[in-house]
Structures are given as structure tokens and as C-alpha cells.
Amino acid sequence: MTADLMGRLRQVVGPAGVIDDPGEMAGYASDWRNAYSGTPAAVVRPGGTEEVAAVVALCAEAGVAMVPQGGNTGLCGGAVPDHSGRQVVLSLTRMRRIRDLDLGNQTITVEAGAVLQSVQAAAAAAGWLFPLSLGAEGSCTIGGNLATNAGGTGVLRYGTMRDLTLGLEVVLPNGRIWHGLRGLRKDNTGYDLKQLFIGAEGTLGVITAAVLKLFPGVQSRAAAWVALPGPQAAVDLIGVLRELAGDRLTGFEIMSRQSVEFVLRHSTGARDPFGDRHPWYALVELGDTLPAAGLDGVLESSLGEAFERGVVVDAVVASSPAQAAALWALREGISEAQNHEGPSLKHDVSVPVSRIPAFLERTDRALGQVVPGIRIVAYGHVGDGNLHYNLSKPDGSDDDEFRARAGDLARVIYDSTSAFDGSISAEHGLGQSKRGIIADYKDSHELELMRGLKQLIDPQGLMNPGKLLPG
Template sequence: MTAELVSQLGDIVGPAGLITDPDQMAGYLTDWRNAYAGAAAAVVRPGTTDEVAAAVARCHAAGVAIVPQGGNTGLCGGAVPDASGRQVVLSLNRMRRIRDLDAANQTITVEAGAVLQSVQEAAAAAGRLFPLSLGAQGSCTIGGNLATNAGGTGVLRYGTMRDLTLGLEVVLPDGRIWNGLRGLRKDNTGYDLKHLFIGAEGTLGVITAAVLKLFPALRSRATAWVALPNPQAAIDLIGVFRELAGDRLTGFELMSRQSVEFVLRHCSGARDPFPDHHPWYVLTEVSDTLPGADLDAVIEAALGEAYERGLLADAVVASSPAQAAALWALREGISEAQNHEGPSLKHDITVPVSRIPAFIARTDRALEAALPGIRIVTYGHIGDGNLHHNLSKPAGAADEEFRARAGELARIIYDATHACEGSISAEHGLGQSKRDIITDYKDRHELDLMRALKHLFDPAGLMNPGKVLAEPSPRDRRPL
């Protein structure tokens, strides 16, 4: 990459938008877990869509690859450049504006660099709800949420980012701008192009803004923490809640005892809701737009029915918003707490809800046989079949020895996922961590179609190269 191109990029974005100093670039070149690291010729931080388009066009003309980056909170290395030092990191963190909020249309139009929490707050200030909720919501951005089709804890009622998005603005790999910022719920005029970019991890273009759905604000909530003997009881329990609460059921999170123990050990102020230990827990929440809705009665009726069926060992219903927040903190603190236990091998899978108990039993047996003493941190959004099946080393084991077995242990989890007709990535994406192994689990014709789309949009291969799709082997290079 020439000094001339760097100078041209600086002219486009101005002094505040160009970083070339190695120390200042460092935070953009590694992920938050320090699991992936790379190098870059420069970090470019445009302030407008036009600046994004101009910078992308210049890099395209020069044959220089671009790595789009949002809040850099991903878990699969999808926003980290390679080690060549020739790529440009294109950070959207200066593009944070809320462009429009249309209360009557129930939409909010935001730029890709807007932090998720700020979008939630803007919606709340207008008496509305933007329902995506993640542990990293104070730092992750809407662009990153879209790039990985984030789900979070509200999927049960509201769906993933695909379900929450009506329109996009995207800078294409050659610098052209596609303005698809339409707040329409019905638009049957051909291919729905936005879905090509949602979940594509910046490999087809740079999402710069989005029109997102809003919902009526929730004015009543009831939250319960439930102790269970096994995962099958959780499957049966969610059935009870669905029967009695209907679409007021907005959260249903499963956690293993190991997950909770890490939070109790490492998160300040965390307390066990029960005096006794239990092997599994569920955090469930029901909500309503009506103020003063008697949701405690709904939750207590469901818990009573579950108790009669022998599904639960103990339960507590939060008696105040503070108690509810403390229960949610136990769930949301798991990922951070696990990092204090040494290397954390993250796996984000989904299987049909009915297959969850079989998946857990099969996978945990195989993992324990492969590495006795391994600590398995299982938690997730059981209502949509999404489990975070994360691994920590056996107590006292060496970090590097554990990391060296990451591929072998991942294969155990992914083989079990495939056997249960699931997916090896539910909401974190493929990035670089699953780029190669996905070819063993995804239909070959599906991969062919994905590669054809990549070549159509980005024939030069300059948009976040090395992510999502591996280069096909000679035997896989076939015409459609």
C-alpha cells in the first residue's frame, strides 16, 4: 500500500478520521478477548456515508482490501485484519447518528456505528422499545449486530436482526451506494436484497445505516429464577410457559451450574438465589405493554403447573426491579466471568429445541472422555435452540496445552451439532474461526451459491477477505 493512497484516504476523512500511528491503531487490530490479532496499513474512520463510499472506491481502485469494523466485540475474529499489514481497517465508530425516529411508523433509522444501548435509549425516550438485548450492548454497534445477524435474549418474542430490519444503506465493494432505507413492512418488488448483507460479516459490502423496527414499550414485567434437575425439564417448562403466557413470554435462558459458579466467583455483588446447588437453572421473564398487568400471577401459575408435573426443584420470583436486574446479571455475566478462568473456547450452536437434551448429553460425554476434568459452560436462549457451549480448561491445566486442543474439542461439539441437524453458528457468525470447518458441515451446493454471490458482489475479493468463506479446493471449483 503506497503512501499516496494513505494520503488520499486522509484527504477524504480528515485528520480525525485517519490513524497510522502503531500505538493508536493497536485497539483496532485485535479483538476484545485477544484471541485474534493482525496488522493494518491504516485505520480509516469516516464520518459520513459519502466518506465511506469515497474511501472504499479509492481502495478498490488501488486493489487494497478493506476490513469493516464496528464495536469489535465479535467472538470469531470477523473484524480483525490479517497479518500482512496491507489491509485497511474501516471503522464505523464515528457514524453514530440517530437519523430519524418515526413513532407512527414504529421505526428508527440509525447509522451503523451507533452503539446498541444508545439505540435502545433513543427508542425508550420516545416511549418505544428496540428489543435487541445483548451482554455487550454498551459497546457493540448496530453495524456489527447486522453483520452477524445478532439474536440476544429477546429472540423468543421479537426475532433476530433479520426480523428487526426493514431497510439498509450499503456501500458496495466498488464504492457505489445502495440506498435501501425504506421503512416498509410490505414491499414485494423483487429480491429482498437487505438479507444478503445481514449476516454477511462485511464480505459483500459495508452497511452504513439501517431502518429498524420499534415496538410498544413494555410497562409490566415479571422475572423468575428456576432450579431444574436436567435440560429435559427446561424443554418441558418452556412448553408450560408457552401454553399459559403466550407471546408475553419474552425471555427463557438456560444455564448450567458451572456457568453460574463462575459468575458467583468473579462478578462483584453476585449472589446465589438458592441455598442449595442445582445442576441446571432457567431465567424466565414475561412482559406486557399494559401498566399494572398482574404478571406475577401468570408466572406463579406456570411455576405451579410445572411443580405439579415434577419439573422444578425450586423457584423464586423477583419482588422488585432491582431483584430482577440481579437475576439477569447472573445470566449476562457468564461470558466475562469465564474469561477469568483462563482460555475460553467459545462455541455458538443451534439445534432444534427438542434435540437440546440429547445434544448436551452426547456432547458432554464425549468432551469429558477426550479431556477429563474439562469445565463445560453451557448456557443460552433455549427458546430458539441456541446454546453457547463454551469450554474452560481443567483446574490446574496449562493454558497452552488447552489451546492446542481447541480444534479437536470443537470438532466434538460440531459433530454432535451436525448429528442433531443443527448449525455450528447461531448468532456469532463464522468470521475466521469457523471459515474452514464450515465446509465440512454445510451443503456443497449451498457453498457454491455463496461463493457465486461473493464473486458477483466482490469479484476482486477485497471486502473483508478471509472471512466467512474459505477459498474452494480444486475439486470444489465447479460451475453452478
């Protein structure tokens, strides 16, 4: 990148807004797991939408590629530059303002760099709820949540970011601003353009702000840890809960015994809610806007009905918020606990909810044939068909030998996912980790349409190149 361009960028964002020292750029040059890294030409940190637009226009004029980046908490390398030293990281972390809170319209307007937890807090302070919740909520940003269409633990009731978003403000690849910050729930005037940018991983433009839906605050909750004989029981239990609890079912997570074993082994203070081991578990949560909704009774009666139907083996209903938090800690500690067991090969897939049991049976068996003794850490938001299907090496085996089988093992999982009409990426995106294989699993006509949109909106190919779309 030329000295002239660097100087002009500094004029736009100020001297402190451009970082070109290699040491200071290190935190922007790799992801939080250090699984992906690159060499940025510079890191540019604009402080507002007009500055983003000016930066994008300058880079477009110079033919310099840009990599939009938020909290950099992704798992697929989608916000990491390549090693060419010619890409600019466009960090949105200075843009954290809550622009508007419209309680009459039940919306909150926030900038892309706002941390998810701060948006949750702003809504809660006004007595409302922004329901997106996930493990990285203390550091991930709204822009990244939108770029990957994040889902999290509340999808069952509230949906993904596509469902939670009413309007967007986007800087296009030529530096023009699309002012789409409309808080309308009904707008039948043509294409829903915002949906082009949600889930696009920054390849079509830079999301700078969003109008998000709010919901009445949850005043009462009830949670239970449930022992299940197998995955089919989890699917059956969802049916019972929907039948008897209706929309009050806000969370339903499934975990294999192997997943829980790792947490009990490595997480300080973790305790098994049951004395006996069980092959599968579910974490169930009900929520209501009424402060005294009697949810413990609803949950207990629902589980009692499930027990009568032979769906549930055992269950523990949390008797306090602290006990509920401890149950959630078992679920949320799985990913970190698995890292203590050596290489963790992580996969994020989805299949129709009704086909989850057959998918798990087939895929578990196939993986065991490739690597006998492999430890499968399966868990996730089974209510929407999303499974985190992670793999750990057999006890006592070599780390490097296991890593060398990563491609073969991924193919087993993705082939099985495709056979069950699923998706090889449910909520983490494609980034650079899956762009090379997506063509094997996505309809060619879909890919042709996607490439056509990319060419139309970003003809120079400067927005986050090397991500999402196959080469």
C-alpha cells in the same frame, strides 16, 4: 499502500479521519479479547455515507482490501485485519446519528456506527422499544449487529436482526451506494436484497444505515429463577409458559450448575437464590405493554402448573426490579467469570429446541472421553435453540496442554451439532475462527451459491477477505 492513496483518503475524510501511526492503530488491530490481531495499513474513519463511498471507490481503484469495523466486540475475529500490512480498516464509529424516528411507522433509522445502547435509549425516550439486547450493548454497534445477524436475549419474542430490519443503506465494493432505506413491511417487487448483507460479516459491502422496527414499550415485567432437574425440564417449561403466558414470554435462559458456580465464585456480590444446589437453572422473564398487567400472578401460576407436572423443582419470583437485575447478573456474568478459571474455549451453536437434551447428553459424554474431568459451561437462549457451549480445563491441569486440545474438542462439539441438524455458529458469525472448517459442516451447494454471490458482488475480493467463506 502508496503515499498518493493515503493523501487522497485524507482529502476525503480529513486529516483526523486517517490513522497510520502504529500506536494509535493498536485498538483497531486486535479484538477486545486479544484473541485475534493484525497489522492494518491504515485506519480510515469516514464521517458519512458519501465519504464511505468515496473511500471504498479509491481503495477499489487501487486494489486495496478493506475490513469494515464497528465496535470491534466480536468473538470470531471477523473485524480484524490480517498481518500483511496491506488492508485498510474502515471504522464506522464516527457515523452515530439517529437519522429519523417515525413513530407512525414504528421505525427508527440509524447509522451503522450507532452504539446499540444509544439506539435503545433513543427509542425508550419516545416511549418505544428497540428489543435487541446483549452483553456488549454498551459498545457494540448496529452495523456489527447487522453484519453478524445478532440475536441476544429477546429472540424468543422479537427475533434476530433479520427480523428487526426493514431497510438498509449499503456501500457496494465498487463504491456505489444502494439506497435501500425503505420502512416497508410489505414489498413484493423481487429479491429481498437487504438479507444478502445481514449476516454477511462485511464481505459483500459496507452497511452504513438501517431502518429498524420499534415495538411498544414494556411497562411491566416479572422474572423468576427456576431450579430444574435437567435440560428436558427446560424444554418442557417453555411449553408450559407459552401455553399459559403466550407472547408475554420475552426471555428464557438456561444455565448449568457449573456455569452458576463460576459466577458465585468470581463475581462480587453474586448470591445463590437457593440454599440447595441444582443441576440446571432457568431465568424466565415476562413482559407486557400494560403498566399493571398482573405478571407476577401469571408467572406464579405458570410455575405452579409446571411444578404440578414435575417440571420445576423450585422457583423464586423477583419481588422488585433490583432483585430481577440481580438474577440477570447471574446469567450475564457467566462469560467473564469463566475467564478466571484459565483458558476458556468458547463455542456458539444451535440445534432444534426439542433436541437440546439429547445433544447435551451426547456431547458432554464425548467431551469427557477426550479430556476426563473437563468442566463444561453450557448456557444460552434455549428458547431459540442457541447454546453457548464453553469449556474449561479440569481442576489442576496445565493451561497449555488444555489449549493444545482445542481443535479436538471443537471437532467433538461440531460433529455432534451436525449430527443433530444444528449450526456451528448461532449468533457470533464465522469470522476467521470457523471459516476453515465450515466446508465440513455446510452443504456444498450452499457454499457454491455463497461463493457465486461473492464473485458477483465483489469480483476483486476486496471486502473483508479471509473471513466467512472457506479458502
